Amino acid sequence: MNNKFELSNEYALVRVLSVKHYTNNLFSFEIARPKKLRFKPGEFIMIGLIIRGELVFRAYSICSPTWSNTLEFYSVKVPNGLFTTFLHKITTKSSVIIKMKPTGNLILETLRPGKRLFLLCTGTGVSPFVSIVFNHETYIKYDEVIVVLTCRYSQDLQFFNNKLKQLTKVSYIRPYTKNKLRFYLSVTRELYPYIGRITWLIKSGRIITDLMTYNFNKMDRFMICGSRQMVFNVTKLLKKLGYNRGAINNPQDFVYEKAYISHFKGKN
Structure with missing residues (x-):
C-alpha cells in the first residue's frame, strides 16, 4: 500500500473473507471485524477503496448481528457507478478500508x-x-x-x-x-x-x-x-x-x- 495512504486510528485496513454474487448486479461480502469496533443494529460504516490513486468512501449498512465476528454488507453494482464497479470485483484476496466509527438513524x-x-x-x-x-x-x-x-x-x-x-x-x-x-x-x-x-x-x-x-x-x-x-x-x-x-x-x-x-x- 502506498505510503501516501497511511491510516490513522480512525481507520482500519481489513481483509475480505467471502464474496457471494446473487445476480449480475447484486452481491454480498464479509470482512474481518476489528476487535475494537462496536455498533448498534441498523447503523452503517464508511467503506473505502483506492480507485485510480484516490481514496473513495461510501456508506454501507452493517447486515451482521452485533455479536458476529465478521461484518457483512449487501451491495448493488450501479450502472456506470465508479465505486460499485470496483467493489463488484473484490475477491478474498482483496482488502478494504473502513472508518471505525459506525453511525446512523435506523436504530x-x-x-x-x-x-x-x-x-x-x-x-x-x-x-x-x-x-x-x-x-x-x-x-x-x-x-x-x-x-x-x-x-x-x-x-x-x-x-x-x-x-x-x-x-x-x-x-x-x-x-x-x-x-x-x-x-x-x-x-x-x-x-x-x-x-x-x-x-x-x-x-x-x-x-x-x-x-x-x-x-x-x-x-x-x-x-x-x-x-x-x-x-x-x-x-x-x-x-x-x-x-x-x-x-x-x-x-x-x-x-x-x-x-x-x-x-x-x-x-x-
Whole structure:
C-alpha cells in the first residue's frame, strides 16, 4: 500500500473473507471485524477503496448481528457507478478500508415505544433491517416485527431469503422471533404472490389484507430504507397518515437514513 495512504486510528485496513454474487448486479461480502469496533443494529460504516490513486468512501449498512465476528454488507453494482464497479470485483484476496466509527438513524432509539414495527425497504435497503431482526431487543420492544421488502424481480429476494433461513438456525434468537417476526415480499416487474410498490400496498390496504392483520394505528412504528424516491413517497404518505419523523434526540413514529438520501444524488 502506498505510503501516501497511511491510516490513522480512525481507520482500519481489513481483509475480505467471502464474496457471494446473487445476480449480475447484486452481491454480498464479509470482512474481518476489528476487535475494537462496536455498533448498534441498523447503523452503517464508511467503506473505502483506492480507485485510480484516490481514496473513495461510501456508506454501507452493517447486515451482521452485533455479536458476529465478521461484518457483512449487501451491495448493488450501479450502472456506470465508479465505486460499485470496483467493489463488484473484490475477491478474498482483496482488502478494504473502513472508518471505525459506525453511525446512523435506523436504530431503535429513534422511535417512541410502540406495539408493531414495520421495516419498509426496497432492494439493498433491506441491509440495516437484517441486523435489526437478528437483534433480540427488537422483539422485547415490539409485539410484532414486519419486514416489507419490494424488489423488481423475485431473484432479487435471494439475499434476504438466505438470511431468514440463517435466522431459523440461530438458537439464541429463534425463541424471540416466534410468533413475532413476519415478512411481506413483493416484486414489481413479474408475476409473484405479492405484487406492488410499498406506497400502493399501504394506500390500497393490500398489505393489511394480505397479512390478515389490523389497520395502522398510533402504536405502529416505521423504519424506511431504499431509493431516494421510495423514501420520499413513503415518508410523505406516513406524514399524511399522521405519523411524525423521529431522531436520536427526539424519538417519534418513523425514521429513515438521511445519509443515504444525500448519497443517491451523488456518485455510486
